[in-house]
Amino acid sequence: MASKKICVFPGDGIGPEVVREGLSVLRVIEQAAGKRMFETEEELLGGASYDVHGVPMSRNALALARASDAVLLGAVGGPRWDPLPFAVRPERALLGLRKELGLFANLRPAVVFAPLLDASPLRRELVEGIDLMVVRELTGGIYFGEPRGVSFINGVETGINTEIYTRPEIERVARVAFELSRKRSRRVTSVDKSNVLEATELWRKVVSEVGAKEYPDVALSHMLVDNCAMQLIRNPRQFDVVVTTNLFGDILTDEASMITGSIGMLPSASIGGKVGMYEPIHGSAPDIAGKGVANPLATILSVAMMLKYSFDMPAEAARIEKAVERVLADGYRTGDIYREGEGKKVGTTEMGDRVRHAVLNQYQKR
Incomplete structure (x- = not known):
């Protein structure tokens, strides 16, 4: 080799x-x-x-x-x-x-090693057996969207960032999540804020279509990001593969890291x-x-x-x-x-x- x-x-x-x-x-x-x-x-x-x-x-x-x-x-x-x-x-x-x-696509596993069960801020019975993978979209969304910047609009200083996703961007990261799930438990949770943000309304639509057409063997569910943040604390073992936007993934993966005991324990792969x-x-x-x-x-x-x-x-x-x-x-x-x-x-x-x-x-x- x-x-x-x-x-x-x-x-x-x-x-x-x-x-x-x-x-x-x-x-x-x-x-x-x-x-x-x-x-x-x-x-x-x-x-x-x-x-x-x-x-x-x-x-x-x-x-x-x-x-x-x-x-x-x-x-x-x-x-x-x-x-x-x-x-x-x-x-x-x-x-x-x-x-x-x-x-x-950013892959962030959150696994609780058995010797560190008591290092988690959550009770042992909540975290034992956690093995989830967050797939975070990495090159789109509000971190890259245009227009952006700080300027004066009608005399008022204004900061602007734009949340934008295209169908191809969503399709490709969804496929990464579905393919990973086939090597695990064939369950994907897609996280969005489709009740408020049109960009993630499209996200939910496209992920659903990719799942139904290309991955009928994978169980797909959807969850609003605020509920997901709560559920990660309430019952983290319900998750296996989670796919979400750049911004939401950035936040949720840090939350998931602390469930495992320390942010110093978690790796990531960007592919x-x-x-x-x-x-x-x-x-x-x-x-x-x-x-x-x-x-x-x-x-x-x-x-x-x-x-x-x-x-x-x-x-x-x-x-x-x-x-x-x-x-x-x-x-x-x-x-x-x-x-x-x-x-x-x-x-x-x-x-x-x-x-x-x-x-x-x-x-x-x-």
């Missing part, structure tokens, strides 16, 4: 720390295989890029991403760059990458184009950057998603996921998931070391 080329954007804040641990897990897989399987090349992105190049994403960074088989991203942004003009803030690089690479992008859903956490205490598990699990979705290596991905669960079962915790008197509190590097050791053990037991 030819080696796979991975574009690495360590990014800002804790990004470089957690990316380092994620990449080192790949090296363990290479070690077990006895050959070089992954070629990596780094570039600056986000605030780190702005500080050097004056833009959050340079032409070289975009060219490297396009020429790679997959992208691994740490995190971008932080308060130090908040005063910048909107067009050059670090987050614009993330939106630009999604658009330029054609990454229209749709030739090159997939993989990143933890947490932010850059500049308050703990450089202290060696960040949780690397979301990034490590993002690497597992990269192996599964970009490199067709599901067995290796499963080994990483099992290793994470093994380490948690052994009681190791970073600060965000640690409870006083329960388990052993460890830092970023030791958590990575534990996962790497657990991965290697699986190969040695074959």
